[in-house]
Amino acid sequence: MSNRFPEPDVDARAGRLETTGYAALHVLLFVPVVVTFVLVVVSAVLVAVWVGIALLLLFVPLMRALVQAHRWMSGRILGAPTTAPYAPLPGGLLANLRTQAADPMTWRDLLWMLWAMTFGFVVSLLSLVLFLGVVTLPIWWYGVGPLMRARASVDRALLTVGRTERLEQRVEALTRSRAVVVDHSAAELRRIERDLHDGPQARLAAVSLSLGLADDLFDTDPEAARRLLNDARGTSSTALGELRDVVRGIHPPVLADRGLAGAVAALAIDMAVPVELALDVPDRLPAPVESAVYFTVAECLANTAKHSAADQSWVSLTHADGVLRGEVGDDGRGGADPRRGSGLPGIAARLAAFDGTLTVSSPAGGPTVVSWEVPCASSSPKTMPS
Structure with missing residues (x-):
């Protein structure tokens, strides 16, 4: 017993x-x-x-x-x-x-x-x-x-x-979450393929065509060739920016450079609504967990900016006893419903892949609080973002 x-x-x-x-x-x-x-x-x-x-x-x-x-x-x-x-x-x-x-x-x-x-x-x-x-x-x-x-x-x-029933429920929940994550990953791959095809790939093809035409015109019309080279340079810069956007959607460079706390602090700086930060996490956590939590915070802050009409928001992250706990809240109008396409089901599925859980409290009139827990270990000391 x-x-x-x-x-x-x-x-x-x-x-x-x-x-x-x-x-x-x-x-x-x-x-x-x-x-x-x-x-x-x-x-x-x-x-x-x-x-x-x-x-x-x-x-x-x-x-x-x-x-x-x-x-x-x-x-x-x-x-x-x-x-x-x-x-x-x-x-x-x-x-x-x-x-x-x-x-x-x-x-x-x-x-x-x-x-x-x-x-x-x-x-x-x-x-x-x-x-x-x-x-x-x-x-x-x-x-x-x-x-x-x-x-x-x-x-x-x-x-x-009992323990057996709990394990059975856990296996069932993990099986469901894995299926959702697999579907989500397939959708992400299709999105990346579409973004590359419609953006950088098309622009790089245009650059290649412009360079070919410029090569043909160098002897007969140098001025036209120069204009084509300038167009190709502008198009290549645009393609590079679109590639950076695609890469940022996969794994933000700021996350790799500054860790989870620094990346979340960077998100808060870009917010029009004041964001209070309470970040007590190690310098480095497992990269997949960092990415999942980063996009969770980003989605919650985006929802705050779009829908809440809030005057204040807050983000807290703590790591203790092998569990990363987080919370994003605001003092807005409330009424957030994960079933109405707010993006929360997607991040819940992303966290579920790591045996994480997400809960939403958003009564009418506010406040809205999204909290989560993700089991994970760390191999570095905790630091506060500068």
């Missing part, structure tokens, strides 16, 4: 009286658990006649609230946190209901309710009876802890996922 769940903190375990209080809460919540279980099951049956959908929209959140209360109590009794590993909800009543119905944790909640209505209820009731009985008080003194911890262990086993 120790391989599946966090090690309990013995000092953080609830004491005898607190544990008995949780047993009393279990008993008091017995009727609500039974009623909620029956209502959810009946509503699921009534889905065939549509009225069940409306009932499930009401009772599934009620079931999760009750289950969460017991999940919290089991964590307090055991002295170890018990998380709620529900699938994230996409938004929208029907979409949320479909996600909840397909979520294995919803079915585990129902299984737990069966346990809580039977053997779990007996354990809690027994602990309470031992406390209330004068003769049984010594038994309560020594027995309430093991009894309630046994019940809490079963609660935790049913209401959260």
